[in-house]
Amino acid sequence: MNDDGGPGRDETPQERADRLWTDMLQEVRVCQTGAQILFGFLIGVAFTPRFAALPAFDTNLYTATVVLGAVATGALVAPVAFHRLFAGHDMKPELIHVAGRLIATGLVTLALTIAAALLLLLRTATGNPTASWIISAAVLLWFTTTWLVLPQVVLRRTAARQAAARGRGEVGGDPR
Template sequence: MAPGTGGPDGDAPCRTGRQESPEERADRRWGDLLQEVRVAQTGSQVLFGFLLSVVFMPRFAQLEQFDRNLYVVTVVLGALATGSLTAPVSYHRLFAGRRLKPELVEAAGRLVAIGLVLLALTIGSALLLLLREAADGAVAAWITGAVMAYFAVCWLLLPVFHLRRHNGGGKRPPHD
């Protein structure tokens, strides 16, 4: 089979517009994934680091029980997001040299997707916690809801819309 003609399973043709072997495709996708992770991982780690310091601030002791519980949920979400977004490093170390790059890319891609959802939830809960202190509780909830809806539009709905528009209503199989 000529380079670039095998699909993900090696059966169906893959029309990516590139002449690359499955190994070259996996290498390219891995590089792309690492670039994506660098952006999300940095934000996740900075936010998580900030959240860890909040409990040591004098004002923390004055928070209502709901806000303390919200803080705990936020920190746990931040830890989970950081874990998911750094997991590709562990996968790479364990898979290195075993000729499993396509499997590595697929598994790491799923973890990054989970990490992005957890990061969005972390940002939303951190925003709610902050806004509950800065504004009325109802206003905080509405603003947080609007921000989370914006995330959903930017991170999910717009990409899906563009994919469908580009793929003619989703009739062509996804390949990158």
């Protein structure tokens, strides 16, 4: 074996690709199921008696939400189709690259779908458009913070800590 697999690992590039693909599958399973369930519920809304009474804004918001849900579901399922097409062609690194972008797209559109669905639900349930917008925006901000900002902060802090440890001549640095 060689150490082309990355820092702290003794794996070949193929073993690394296999590990990364397995990790990606586990990650996407979590959000894929939620996206599919949400999309299924959204589809059913149009067939309820109350749907016909929605104002034009809410009907348009519903349409946009369903489209976002379809895009999220498609992006989160797409890595499976890529895997089927790439299987046996020794293209796992390419698969990992494309799947990573599709999963990122799926997560962004899933967050937008949830925020839009929440906006529609709160507008309908509370009749308070201002509070509905504020709460939905706060939820979207929460997703942005926990899904994007916080991981970037952790990456930067870890990189800085590792650079400082290398500068002091430490081998592994403090894992905390």
